[in-house]
Amino acid sequence: MKNLTLIEDVWTIDREHVDVLIEDQVIKEIVPHKTGTQVNKPSQLKLIQGQEGLLSAPFVDAHFHLDATLSLGRPRLNESGTLFEGIQIWAEQKPLLSEEDVYERAKTLIHWAIARGTLAMRTHVDIGDPQLKAVRALLKLREEIKSFFDLQIVAFPQDGYLRQANAKALLNEALDLGVDVVGGIPHFERSTRAGQESIEQLCRIAADRGLRVDMHCDETDDPQSRHIEALAEQTIRFGLQNRVTASHVTSLHSAPNDFAAKLMPLLVEAQVHIVANPLINITLQGRRDSYPRRRGMTRVDELMASGVNVAFGHDCVMDPWYALGSADLLEVAHMGLHVGQLTSLAGMEACYQAVTQNPAFALGLKTPSAKGFAVGDRADLVLLDAANPIEAIRLRANRRMVMSRGQVLAETPSVKTQLNLPNQEQLTVDFRL
């Protein structure tokens, strides 16, 4: 007998009021609310009352570092708040890592992410350790959770693909072990020339192996750092269109407008995906400025307007680069909206897309659709205590239910605050108007 679940009385991101029928792991019907479905055996039906919540595609984290997460303070805190002190602290921590330690921290973070409605993530893993302990830990985790969570792993040469002596061999070994995506960090190589050389070599590896590419690219305030241009060029050269992501690209914030204007059509031609990491970009960048102090996040509005697929990633939670976070992509969207001044209605909705559909597209999981989900899709859904995406961002709305492949993985009851004001009747506060 088939398992049928009806989620009724919910809003979609394109403002339709619907009921959604799920058969086993798949979305079977989406119908206007209360018009009735083709279900004729109510007794076998599991009913989920949506209570006019927002039913959404799940959140997808386009950029994360599971090997470093939840290691805050090991062996010390980042006093300068810079990317480079973070890399130094991570280098001090690396020799102390065990496979078990990485696995346990990463698993805890995945639990947090699921509770927040995230069902897919691309994590970078540092391949600099000769024993590849972190790689092995994350491959084990990916296998264990694959029936309900899409984890993509990027082979990330944190200390430089050409700069670290044995990085070439280690990166290839990681890919042989089953790591999904080829990473890179051209702005951290010894020179611009070496950065460009690393891009060429890494794109060649991806093309030869039939893999995707996701590089940390131009994560600096230096307006002269323009590896993004070389990455787009090599993407086209190796026929990797739509398979390459450039993460951060913070230098574009500071680059001259003339360079940006030339770059945008090239990114569209190469179908390069861009991932901004608002929480991290706003805290790590601009550290050498006095005032005025730059925001550091890449040109999200201009990129989107040009037709580039832009996603937001969380990047870090409680690690050498960032002391805060709770794996909440609505917090990421909230920050991205503010830093990018994406305050128009379309801009705010675009911020929601940047943590749902756009990253799914960048990861090659799914092509964006108006509702975020469609009949025939796998039943991966999140039910939020919000009427629409903007309210979801405004409230960082409670994720009442998180469903993967038709199974409810997480439930968080709605919380109501009771007010007891002097000389007034007791009130319940509802932040939804």
Ligand SMILES: [Zn+2]
């Ligand atoms: Zn990163």
